[in-house]
Amino acid sequence: MPYDVKQYLGLTLADAEAQWRSILARAEVGPGENQVDYVPVETLLCAAAMVALGNVSYGSGLASRGPTPIPELAHVFRRRRTSITSKMANLEGGRSRGGRSDQRLWEVLRDDHRQLFDLYRVILAAARRTGARPELLPDFLELEHSDTFELLGQDEIDETAVEAALRERLEQYTGAGSERPSERQVLARVRIDQHRFAKAVLINCGWECVFCGFGLTDRSKPTLLRASHIKPWRSSDDHERRDVRNGVAACPTHDAAFDAGDLTLSEELEVIASARITSSSNPAVRLMFGAPLLRQHIRLLPGGHSPRPDYLDWHRERIFLT
Structure with a gap:
């Protein structure tokens, strides 16, 4: 079933626990078998993985290389790696037939990573409570055990240096053909x-x-x-x-x-x-x-x-x- 952006952003711990129970009860997908629809915790973790991986192309090549957390998400979701990278491409808007709700969700989260981090913490808390231990689902953003969402090492990057880094990174996209x-x-x-x-x-x-x-x-x-x-x-x-x-x-x-x-x-x-x-x-x-x-x-x-x-x-x- 399709979900709207409000359902993603309003995800509660109870919602996430229920979704994890359904995920962890899945059987492995066999050759030629159709996969079940994504539930919000899966889509949101794919969005978090996009933050972890940075600016990459979400094609089949990425799935075959399998950088963390793609293989880990594929394993815990009982999905193929190409399914994970396809979902990322949907979120980014890189697929002509991708779901518009995915694109709208990423438009919100890509400009507000703090909200994504909040949801990430809820999802990992629910995962642990339903049996998905770190060995199965690692904390790939390394935010799980912080009492707050303060990121480490931020005092080293002063405002002037950050502004310079922003200009440097944005200039990389001038005429590059990507958004x-x-x-x-x-x-x-x-x-x-x-x-x-x-x-x-x-x-x-x-x-x-x-x-x-x-x-x-x-x-x-x-x-x-x-x-x-x-x-x-x-x-x-x-x-x-x-x-x-x-x-x-x-x-x-x-x-x-x-x-x-x-x-x-x-x-x-x-x-x-x-x-x-x-x-x-x-x-x-x-x-x-x-x-x-x-x-x-x-x-x-x-x-x-x-x-x-x-x-x-x-x-x-x-x-x-x-």
Whole structure:
């Protein structure tokens, strides 16, 4: 049955639970068998997946490559991967016979990702309550365990830098032949990219300050840890802004010192302090930036990604205060 936009946007926890129970009771679709119609939680998760994947073409090639969360959604929905990418194409308006209600829904959500995030949280809560554990349905936007919808790492991107990024991304669509996104859509993508970068850096660094080991056990609220770029966000291109090897996790004190150029790292990941730090006679400075609190080398998880040497070179040459 067709749904109107109000039914999607007004989705309740009870509605979502009922829809999940019907989804989880489905049998696998056999060759040549028709699939059942999409219910709102499926369509909304496809919309959330579009945010996660960014600006891509939703054709059969995407289905065959199978980037997360396409195979995961196909598995839990008991659908083919091509069905998931076709639904995304419907939402985007890329199919001549696509449902108009899908297009109207995406027109609302693409300019208001916060509303989509609200619905995403409701859908995942309902999924967990009806038996769809993270192993079956992963939190691919990494928003499930936040008490609020505050995205991580947003304090690193100032207004001037965001405006520059907006202009840069919008210019990519000039004469490109594809629909030019709105400023709100691009801004939402910039912010979710930064959130995913920050989350990846915190995980890579074991949820602790690489300089001193400070950390909190409540990983849903890493409010006293920062995930900062080594080569600053404002000076990086899109790839560098998303690259986990361009980030370190730090407590507020050591994060501020790293950003200000009072700390840097050698190619061997040795911690180097500036002259004004090493020459200071202030007891608090000597405590925070001396042994045993300050490590001689930063510590990463076994198998973690080490900072890329060119990012470290950039920081030493352009930020560090010798």
